[in-house]
Amino acid sequence: MKKMDITRLFTTHRKLLLVGFIILLIVFVVTFPLYNGAYRTLVLTTILMYVVLAVSWALFSSATGYMSLAPAAFFGIGIYSMALLQDYLPFPVIIVIGGLISFALALLLGLVTLRLKGIYFTIFSFGLVVFISNIVNYVEATVVGTHGRYLLLLDRTMLLYVMLGLAVVTVLVIYFIRRSRLGLAMQSIGGNEEAAKHMGVNTTMVKVLTFAISAIFMGAAGVVMAPSLIYVNPSSAFNLIYSFLPILMAVFGGMGQLYGPAIGAVVFGYLEKTLRAQLLTYFMLGFGILLVVVILFLPNGIVGLVPMLQSKLGGVIARLRKGSQGEQHANT
DSSP states (O other): OHHHHHHHHHHHTHHHHHHHHHHHHHHHHHHGGGSSOHHHHHHHHHHHHHHHHHHHHHHHHHHHOOOOOOHHHHHHHHHHHHHHHTTTSOHHHHHHHHHHHHHHHHHHHHHHHTTOOTHHHHHHHHHHHHHHHHHHHHIIIIIIOOSOEEOOOOOHHHHHHHHHHHHHHHHHHHHHHHTSHHHHHHHHHHHOHHHHHHTTOOHHHHHHHHHHHHHHHHHHHHHHHHHHHSEEOHHHHTOTHHHHHHHHHHHHHOSSSTHHHHHHHHHHHHHHHHHHHHOTTTHHHHHHHHHHHHHHHOTTOGGGHHHHHHHHHHHHHHHHHHHHHHHHHHHO
16 A cells, blocks of 8 residues: 555646756756866766757757758857857857848748758758858858867856756746747648648748747757867857767657657767767767667657556556455454
């Protein structure tokens, strides 16, 4: 009976327990720099950055079914916003500007490209990253006469706290979007876009708006992460790894729940920093193998394990309960 009470307590107070767990995580991050050095603080900041990228990517691509490879474009725009404006504007203002520039670009490109479907949109979003990187490289080489830019060093503890705040805001905004009319419209597009059109959903508007909203957080994350990079050029700022890793993280964690991509970002973000430092040549190969294993054996990601474990645990508890009832009848 005690086991049943524990199970019932978990199911009835799940949201309360989740909120408590999130508060503990926030406290952990806030106190992390007190007992860790600068490098580990940078690792945690990078993990939170990937949380923002993965959750933002899942907002659009998971709900609508459109595979976007554009995160690196918006993230790079954020980095270059910081590089160009760091001598003229305060850091918080640059974060807002980086997000707004990414929003405006995504809005413009979405109006042009989100009428494409399937692999055509994916190819275009991939080409967007390469195109912007080459444009920036051309302007720097021929107009400005430089190649790359140095960034002002900022306190890493402060950057950690700002990235934590951005991650919390990102998760909260996406949480409420998924439960709004816009979220329902996105889900209808992902289920059957033609049926959604017949039901009166303005599918183009919904896709463009969601695409642009997700770009805000990616651009802001680029601004916050830029000072940790010290020096950037178009190749490093618009590195395609910032497009592929958020997808791997979201698939690994599971896109069915909001916390799935966040969990995948925490696991993959830590592995990315450790494997890249120790096994530079093989870390992407390791990621690929791990992703294949997850797709084959955990198609719903890590979060897909939860209902599986719940059903198995429920079966075990039911058998134990029947056994205890049988013993009571035998004793009577």
